[in-house]
Amino acid sequence: MKQEDISKLIIEGVGGHDNIVELYHCMTRLRFIIKDDSKFNSSKLKAVPGVINTIKSGKEYQIIIGAEVDKYYNNLIAHGVKTSEGSSEITQHAQAKEPFSIKNVFKTGINTLVGIMAPIIPLIIAGGMVKVLLALLVIFGVSAESQSYQLLDMISDAPFYFLPFFIANSAANKFKTSSFMAMVMAGVLLHPIFIELVASGSDISLLGLPVYSVSYRSTVIPIILVVWIMSYVERVVERFTPNLIKTMLRPVLILLITAPIALIVIGPLGAYIGEGIYFIIERLNTYAPWTVPTIMGIFSPLLVMMGMHLSITPFAILSVSNLGYETLMGPGMLGSNIAQGGAALAVGLKSKNLAKKEIALSASITALSGITEPALYGVTLKYKRTLAIVMISGGIAGLYAGLTGVVRYAFASAGFLSLPVFIGDDPRNFINALITAIIALVLSFVLTYLFVKIDKEETLTTDKSEKKVKEEIKNVVDGIMVPLTEVNDEAFASGSMGSGIGICPREGKIYAPVNGRVSMIYPTGHAIGVVSNDGTEILIHIGIDTVKLGGTGFKLLVEKDETVKAGDQLVEVDLDYLKEKGFDDTVIVLVLNANKENVGVTDKKSLSSDDSILQITNNFGGDVV
Template identity: 45%
Template structure:
């Protein structure tokens, strides 16, 4: 399947390009936010050929593609304009929201930091091979590398503005203010600086992280204020002028120094750990990195890493432990490949193991170790032991990059033994994990009853030849999907079905089965029948924006339901008064599993009457 086809298949399962509010990618994953999460079908995405896995972490959907993710992301962008004007839902848990912000701010700048660090590592090797530090070649390549770190505030300003919702070019201008040569010269001179009688702290902001993020955070509020008070005829120039003239002085006098002190505090704590308990953090990171990645918690360390790079030129918090952990994922997968008698698993584990050794662990983690469970335990033990050695030897990482054999140069620096100890830690972790995986064993598919069926679930797929009836969840007039004022439903992107213009204010179970998902905003519910038909009932158009107002849910995820049970009540008069249509699309989201899905002609129906036939 080519990139364009894969991109289209993904869009079909997320409600189309118009449902996307944020789209980015890291080394292996698409990262997306959506206007209406009820249109996103993770289980269907996981079945797409070319998708390794899909999950929701920290309020963000992540689709694991592998190293080809950049091409797939570009293909999605070619299929239409992503609507960035709608911000993602804001009522996530605070910790989820914070990690989502960190991920969105730091992920875009990682390639620049990685390039800068790798070039610095190349320079170290060149000096060892005889290049003079006094040569012009060395000087030019050196400042090329330094630019990636020194101008970090400008890059972070741009990505922060994109995430927090203000003008990225105005934000970049504030970053430029902090790095302006005249200001840098004034700071270097050491003479007191005053602005309107207020002291400006003598702080160097090159390579800094926290000050510019605080500055952009302030700008989001100031820009809105400037927009509000600027008269329409002069708003074009008055709004940006007011924004800069308010934000820049506050940053220079208050937020910049505050961010600098926060950064110094982080650096002090990091330095204490490195000096007094250097083994502790790499051990914990090596052992628990798989769990941090699974939960998305690893993003919370990004500000600490960036601060450490800008302060010391290296970090020892995550790099050593994550390097060993990635190598251990490869060791576990290769051990499984050698031990299994199942040809398909052998092939998958072999390729996943090699990929993990190179630094891309998703195929190994989601396809092998997490699925087989015992190998994951071996990975954590091996990662902890290898991380312990790396910590004892004081291994550090000199720049960002996906840790693996291909990126070992990021461990090359002033200490020539650093890379040696990093390699030894990898060997220790690999051997321990490989041996433990072999000793612990795992449930080999070749030894188990084929299809020990996760079908112990109550839900079973129905033979294609049998007709399945879906009954109306409410009373009203049926409407063909093509007439619904939302192209996601009208074009049957999420599946076939029918819509109902309701007379009633409640939704009842249309069959016996189970509740898959009650969406947080309660405007939609996902169900699955005992025959395996997956159904989405979506109350209204764009009603996700009501944030649950006017909706009351009586069931929860995983509840068993009987036909006629009350699921949700809603106030359609209030919904309409708020400016929203109250039509209810009823979609068979696993339409592709059946020959056809046919809704009845337009007519009035009572709750409990048949409205859809699935063949």
């Protein structure tokens, strides 16, 4: 399926253009703020090629994509999806308040911090990976005194030194204020004259009021607070400035009001907060260095599931800025990420199902490289024992990292490829980081291989001692059964979208497979979703790439939300027209919301309207969740 068609499906799945308030993205997921929660169709979105999963975190809806999120984001923007800039409608939505409570304040603060940091993470990783290159160059004999090394060092430091500029721009988008004025405020904090005054050690004052002497380079919290206050200053100035001179007077007033407040009040407040956090980090590193890596090793999968792992990044940056290294994220997440990869590798090697094996092995490679979402959602969460094993293995590896004092000197996705970020003056740090990764890999692999049951793809069975049939899915079209793995579409054949079968149709009448409700109809008529009365979500996809026909050759006989019975005709298809245009007419039937282990597939080759093609079952063994 083409990317533009995928974008249309995503837009439809989140409720259409008019339902999207804001879109931004981080390294692996699209993040939406929408108007009407009821229009967010998680089942429909999970059926879109490339979508791993969907989750909700606070007011934010996240669509997990993986490494190709940039491509999805850019194509959505090309299709007119709103970003966070230039919309009064977005501003009004952003200002909607929840009832005041400590819980809501904390939740809003964390979500805001995550939203600000998410676009910045690639820049931080870019600088960190250049530092990895520098560490490798030193190992291979390049002098740290050479100009080449010094220039590369400058390049690696640039994202961190000028971090307040990037944070200012991102915060301005989040607080719905001028990004250019926000960057001017960052310029005030990083101006060479101010830096020289701070370095001189002399007292600094503005209009007789003391200015706190602090270096704001590589800081996060001060500029966020400054831009937040500036957003309110801008609104007040906008309200009271005469229209006749607004263009000239508004930016002057914003600058003259906000900059002194930043230097005298807000900047120092942010610095004090930062120093307090730094004090806590330093105490933990001194008296209980094992604590944070162990906790991160255990709970990283849960933080990633909620999209909240980014909220820790500012404090890790603060640690690197003050100490030259950090222990908050790197050591613990190294153990957790590698544990995810080890578990996925065990599932891939143990599985006898080709599609399941390919998904697990591919997910293990990305997890071992530092990107865990494909392993987490494609493998780990499918088996309750596997998630527990990953958390235990990550925790034990994190404990070892903490006890041996492993620190990370630069930022990169924690995995085998980024191990050089642990190279420092003490060679034991790198060795212990490597041991941490090996502990996580071996533990998670062995425990998963020994204690997690990886069932084969089930065929239809009446053996009640092993399976309890929950629901039967009737055939949708007369034809010849095609195993899903042999369908001529990688997204379907991989099984990543759901379990099911393909059918080579003998006729063009498509019938309802269950008693239920029509939950989704694609406008072109080539795809239709049905939810059974028992809650099973079924997708019927008629042909491969037939969306390109724009609806020609398809006649819809039902409407969305219409109640249907098994055997009711849903669509009429002109199969001769499909073949004339060169399209594969295979009909794919998928169950979207059942584990593959709980979907039995018929082994009957010739299918009539009376046949059952799938059975939804419950395992008494309890391995699958």
